[in-house]
Amino acid sequence: MSNTTAFDGVVGDRMNRVDGRLKVTGAAKYSAEYQIPGLVHSALVGSTITKGRIKSIDTKAAERAPGVLAVITHLNSPKVPGFAAKTNPDEPPAIGQPLRVFYDDKILFNDQPIAIVVADTLERARYAARLVKVQYTPEEHRTHFEANKQRGFLPTQAKRNPKSAQNDYDRGQKDGYQTAPVKLEAEYVHTSEMHNPMELQSIIAHWEAPDRLTVYDKVQAVKGTQKAFAKDWGLPEENVKVIATFVGGAFGNGLHNWPHETAAIIAAKVTNRPVKLMLTREQMFTMVGYRPYTWQRIGIGATPDGKLVGITHESVGQTSTYEEFTESTLQQTRMMYTSPNVSTRYRILGLDISTPIWMRGPGEATGAFALESAMDELAHLLNLDPIEFRLRNYTEKDPDNGKPWSTKYLKECYQMGAERIGWNKRQMKPGSVRDGDWFVGYGMGVGTFGANRRGAKASARLLANGNVVLRSATTDIGPGTGTVMVQIAADALGMPAEKISFELGNSTFPEAPSQGGSATVASVGSAVVAASTALKQKLQQLGGASFASAKPEEIRINGGQITLASNAAAKVSYADLMKQNGGQEVEVIAEAKPGNERQQYSMYSFSVHFAEVRVHALTGEVRVSKMVSCADAGTIANQKTAGSQMIGGAVGGIGMALTEGAVMDHRFGRYVTKDLADYHVPVHADAPHIDVAFVNKPDLLVDPMGTKGIGEIAIIGVAPAITNAIFNATGKRIRELPVTPDKLI
Incomplete structure (x- = not known):
């Protein structure tokens, strides 16, 4: 570009x-738009069971179909050198190892790619894919999170590394919140959210020589993808070329290499032709990651005058049975507020589903929903304004490691946002403000993410x-x-x-x-x-x-x-x-x-999101009528594009809070929300005017431009701002996302 x-x-x-x-x-x-001489098309065949083995797979009809060049399964696929077999059957799931496509007859999740059909046109490839007949030996599957939550385990990386952020953590007294005069215990559930950017996941794989591979791929890391494919195929890195000049939207699903990419590379090797593969919208729900279903429990306590005594934050997030996915769900709890006692416990739960992946604001957005909701709930118990409660527990240095902040202008964010949203109109008593049939409420939530470099x-x-x-x-x-x-x-x-x-x-x-x-x-x-x-x-x-x-x-x-x-x-x-x-x-x-400043300072970006919502008294419909997002993100390099980043994050947060949630039929282990008709991403009608404000003060300890990242803090804290506003409007506290009307009636 x-x-x-x-x-x-x-x-x-x-x-x-x-x-x-x-x-x-x-x-x-x-x-998917590159034109290469000899280009052919492909389509994937997905498993129709959730767990078990392939008993037989009949590809004869597909192979005889017009225009078909190859049908590849585990029975005839060339072996990928990097797909080493486990020597110990008791070895834990791999860390960062994608599904080994066409490796064996095992089925590990529903719609797992089990065959790829290559033909001279897309239509012929898709038609032939429907002709592949498969018989299975099914096994009992586990996909229901709540029914299996007790099976959660400490991630392998935490077991191997005592300093891992995923390990159990105690600052001060373990579960010290229990000694507080005023305390709260609550559980929060965040259902799975799916990656649905405008551009579907796609790749063109081209073996320009037996030892030279070029891919045109929808990825967020061309160098990372180059390294991954070079390792998989035993090639020098310079022999693998990755092109991703334009990416039509991504929220983290391009940070991992997925089975469909390797399937296309295998197909290109078998046919000796450049092979194009584009996933369908339905396959986007099963093959390229998602924000994992996460259960959280918070115990939080304070003195009557609003000083935190302790916070305990527990979390269980889902992963697949073949790969351990982890994220930083509990980090904000450790460093956001001055509390002498903080305990965190993180576990993951392996289910018969595909591997999750980071999704904008990754674990921090999930964790902030629980933490910022609990802070709002405790402020209500203390009869304190939520901003005042946070200010009474404001940190002047990082309580997690004792380091000073490189910069922190969170108080300015509070002030700017409160003025712009009209926080003075908020009433302490929920349900006090009404406009005809609509209850009106105000809420806020704080977000933070590492100022990474x-x-x-x-x-x-x-x-x-x-x-x-x-x-x-x-x-x-x-x-x-x-x-x-x-x-x-x-x-x-x-x-x-x-x-x-x-x-x-x-x-x-x-x-x-x-x-x-x-x-x-x-x-x-x-x-x-x-x-x-x-x-x-x-x-x-x-x-x-x-x-x-x-x-x-x-x-x-x-x-x-x-x-x-x-x-x-x-x-x-x-x-x-x-x-x-x-x-x-x-x-x-x-x-x-980066220099050694990171050993001396704690570096974060900060955001505060404010929401005004209206809840219909009869139907439970929620409308976000106004939003204000304020960011402390160092020097703002471009006010226009940065503002768009913040607006996009706020819209994503509206989806997280109100509309987005994958629904699975656990009898079959298959999603019933598998398109944009049933899975509701927020549209223009769901998004109000979103006001964006930046502190715009440089942080020259982070980088020579004085910038700090905003991509994640644009969404972290948005969902709890909306759910807190719903409580202020109605007096109903909803702790499971998304907040659909049935939960409010």
């Missing part, structure tokens, strides 16, 4: 997206026409990564943004981490700053004596030459620079890594 339209703008401006025109005109090319590299090339092209192997799942990187480079280079382009989504580019964990701007942006600085230093070296003593920040790149801000007479043309560079365009690669 590159900047193809002229824009003005540097860090902090509301700069338009550099790829906006490409997207709205259809010129942007997504993973990882090592990254970027290249910068000065072209003969005076443009600068930067490259890094990051991706853009929608937040506007390319736009912000152009702005950062314009600042660092001191040149117009329209002269700069940023290319990404290609594993041959300099190393970059996955786009996940709210770390892209801090990580890749720092590399862009480093590459821009290195380019100036290189130009300084090539510029000759008049530039020798100059500082890099004095160099200006414009008008066909480099000049000095302090000496307009000093100038060298691009042609002369390239002559000095052996006739080559000037290019540098630079790396940026």
